[in-house]
Amino acid sequence: MCETCGCADPHTVPVELYDRILSVNETQAAHNREHFRGQGILAINLMGSPGSGKTAILEATARALAGRWPVAAIAGDLETERDAERLRAAGIPARAITTGNACHLDAAMVHHALHHDSLRHARVLFVENVGNLVCPAVYDLGQAFNAVALAVTEGEDKPLKYPVMFRKADVVLVTKVDLLPYLDFRLDVLTEALQQVMPRPVVFPVSARSGEGLDRWYRWIEERQRDLPAPATAPVPHRHGA
Amino acid sequence: MHEYSIALALMERINAEASARGAIAVHRVRVRIGGLSGIEPELLRSAFEIVRERTICWTADLEIDEIPAAWACSACSQPIAPGGVLRCPACGEPAHLSAGDEIVLDRLEMEVP
Numbered sequence: 001m002c003e004t005c006g007c008a009d010p011h012t013v014p015v016e017l018y019d020r021i022l023s024v025n026e027t028q029a030a031h032n033r034e035h036f037r038g039q040g041i042l043a044i045n046l047m048g049s050p051g052s053g054k055t056a057i058l059e060a061t062a063r064a065l066a067g068r069w070p071v072a073a074i075a076g077d078l079e080t081e082r083d084a085e086r087l088r089a090a091g092i093p094a095r096a097i098t099t100g101n102a103c104h105l106d107a108a109m110v111h112h113a114l115h116h117d118s119l120r121h122a123r124v125l126f127v128e129n130v131g132n133l134v135c136p137a138v139y140d141l142g143q144a145f146n147a148v149a150l151a152v153t154e155g156e157d158k159p160l161k162y163p164v165m166f167r168k169a170d171v172v173l174v175t176k177v178d179l180l181p182y183l184d185f186r187l188d189v190l191t192e193a194l195q196q197v198m199p200r201p202v203v204f205p206v207s208a209r210s211g212e213g214l215d216r217w218y219r220w221i222e223e224r225q226r227d228l229p230a231p232a233t234a235p236v237p238h239r240h241g242a
Numbered sequence: 243m244h245e246y247s248i249a250l251a252l253m254e255r256i257n258a259e260a261s262a263r264g265a266i267a268v269h270r271v272r273v274r275i276g277g278l279s280g281i282e283p284e285l286l287r288s289a290f291e292i293v294r295e296r297t298i299c300w301t302a303d304l305e306i307d308e309i310p311a312a313w314a315c316s317a318c319s320q321p322i323a324p325g326g327v328l329r330c331p332a333c334g335e336p337a338h339l340s341a342g343d344e345i346v347l348d349r350l351e352m353e354v355p
Contacts, residue, residue: 135280
């Protein structure tokens with residue numbers, strides 16, 4: 001008799017697995033991480049709603065870090081190369097990943113883009129994820145850090161509505177703060193909300209338009225890049241799975 | 243809706259397990275989904291019903307154990323109530339998520355000839 005449910009079927013076998021369902025993505029993400037470490041690349045996964053100002057922040061960052069660190073970007077969107085074009089115009093190599101209908105990037109898509117020549121010499125690599133406050137948080141890409149852009153026009157309660165995303169954030173960029181005089185948005189209310197979903201909130205209020213607050217963001221990036229172990233002198237050989 | 247890609251990943255994992263054991267049907271699938279995993283159990287259920295069509299799982303029951311999010315102090319392990327500041331009231335250290343980010347396939351019941 002079946003030991004599980006007492007049915008008379010002798011052939012029903014229970015199998016205990018305790019397997020992470022996204023293990024294939026996690027293996028690929030670990031591979032990407034190995035790749036980044038081996039080449040001394042600081043990889044930052046930038047997430048946020050559509051229109052939160054992710055590309056504008058990266059344009060400003062690309063210009064500010066020019067000459068200090070080789071910066072590159074991978075930009076994910078459902079359609080078009082527009083973000084990658086904007087980032088190339090800001091002076092950095094950028095590859096577009098068009099996901100079609102997929103609402104997030106996954107580690108395999110990033111891996112595919114990584115092997116493009118133009119990204120090989122980066123020391124800071126931004127992965128601009130698909131604009132979405134839900135799905136991208138679920139998929140590890142192999143990044144060292146997650147940054148989340150939240151525009152002041154989105155309201156202070158977004159962290160409480162989208163706790164999964166903000167829990168995963170290492171840093172939150174509160175964007176478009178040049179608009180604050182025209183809005184009822186309160187930074188202290190946002191900070192309170194973030195403290196309820198992020199154990200270690202790091203918050204930079206910034207404006208890509210006025211440049212306000214961006215120095216702290218640049219310093220944060222540079223400190224993280226300096227803290228990386230020294231890159232190998234030759235590319236570290238790494239295996240590519242099937 | 244990323245639950246669809248989660249359901250596809252789940253089916254892949256089940257198929258691999260079923261073919262490794264020569265199973266002819268899967269009767270029951272039990273998964274564990276955390277409250278802060280980013281997966282909506284009901285959407286996962288609908289997605290699973292779509293992807294299991296014409297597969298070894300076509301009659302399988304999907305059981306979802308929903309695990310509520312729980313926080314604890316990263317230093318003294320004292321539980322920290324959600325809904326407030328995620329810092330230990332006793333020692334001031336930041337909290338860590340002690341449960342609630344699971345996306346796990348726990349168990350299968352398969353029919354093996």
